[in-house]
Amino acid sequence: METRKKESFLGRMTSKGQTTIPKEVRDLLGLSEGAQVEWIVEDGKAMVKPRTRRAIDLAGFLGEPPNGRHVSIEEMDDAAAEAAAERFKRATRR
Template structure:
């Protein structure tokens, strides 16, 4: 088990073992999430820009605008409502 000491300013240094295990580098973000009365430490080492192009090109070669996506979502919601009301 690794231990960190809290300073008078509320700061701590993560032990090297923890940084290495989470693959943390200077400037990376760490999220503290309360789960069932205790906290989980989660590395937030990626930002949304890192995912650009991860899915490749659209299957039909056509990129969708935000309006196209909004329209498709609205159609799906209406269809789901119709199915659940029948």
């Protein structure tokens, strides 16, 4: 069983409610500019953890499909194979 080392770091809050994540914490969590963090508050304690994108977070990112329907992985594979074959034909005609 892995034991975790507990570390504590101090920060300050501005009059606008903004805080700076201490450099040591940013380094430990691999955070860089623009990274999102999630605040979890439970029983009077707050936890901040890095928010990484999950596939479900991207659902609908591109809007509706151009033809109005969704396609399966198999259909995508078939379309990619057809496009590659067509490209190969054009390249060998020269």
